[in-house]
Amino acid sequence: FACTQWFNLPAGQDTLGVEHLRGKIIVLTLWAGFDFLGPSRHRAEELNATHSIYADTGDVAFVGIHDSTVPPEHVLAAVRELGLSFPVGCDQAPYETFARYLTQQIPQTVLIDKRGLVRFYATEGRLVELIKVLRRE
Numbered sequence: 321f322a323c324t325q326w327f328n329l330p331a332g333q334d335t336l337g338v339e340h341l342r343g344k345i346i347v348l349t350l351w352a353g354f355d356f357l358g359p360s361r362h363r364a365e366e367l368n369a370t371h372s373i374y375a376d377t378g379d380v381a382f383v384g385i386h387d388s389t390v391p392p393e394h395v396l397a398a399v400r401e402l403g404l405s406f407p408v409g410c411d412q413a414p415y416e417t418f419a420r421y422l423t424q425q426i427p428q429t430v431l432i433d434k435r436g437l438v439r440f441y442a443t444e445g446r447l448v449e450l451i452k453v454l455r456r457e
Contacts, residue, residue, distance in 0.1 A: 321338065321417050322412040322413070322417050323335070323411060324412050325392045325395075325409065326409045326410075327395070327407070328404065328405060338436060341381045341383075342436065344379050344434060345431065345434055346381050346382075346432035347370070347371075347381070347382045347383070347447070348421065348431075349367060349385070349428070349430075350385050350387075350418050350421060350427065350430075351363065351385070352386065352387040352389070352426045359427055360402075360426070360427050361402065367406075368402075368403055368405070370382075370451070373448065374451065375405075380455070382406035382407075383408075384399075384404060385410075385417045386398070387426070388410055388411040388414050388416075389414060392410050395408065421438065428441070429443045429447065431443060431454060433454050434454070434457070439454060
């Protein structure tokens with residue numbers, strides 16, 4: 321991830337990268353705050369519900385990356401408004417991390433397996449089932 325600032329990191333941690341999450345399934349969501357009433361709000365609700373299921377398992381990590389077109393304080397306000405409790409970063413440059421993950425739409429959630437391979441790009445409505453598939457591997 322290429323982020324300049326992070327919110328909701330564990331105490332004592334000031335950055336987050338794939339290397340911090342080795343051996344875990346990563347639920348990575350790339351989003352933008354301009355869509356609070358549409359798909360981003362619905363995705364946040366799905367992520368919050370799914371995060372509550374897997375938060376204590378130790379093998380599934382949730383990460384959000386927000387585009388860099390708004391100031392970090394607006395991202396923090398969105399994180400609070402949407403009730404996100406997992407780490408959320410502000411992309412370093414306009415859509416830098418988005419480009420790395422070949423983002424086709426916003427929001428987009430991708431699933432990365434325990435080996436660090438992107439396995440699923442289309443997760444809408446089946447996130448829990450896809451996480452189960454990766455946990456069984």
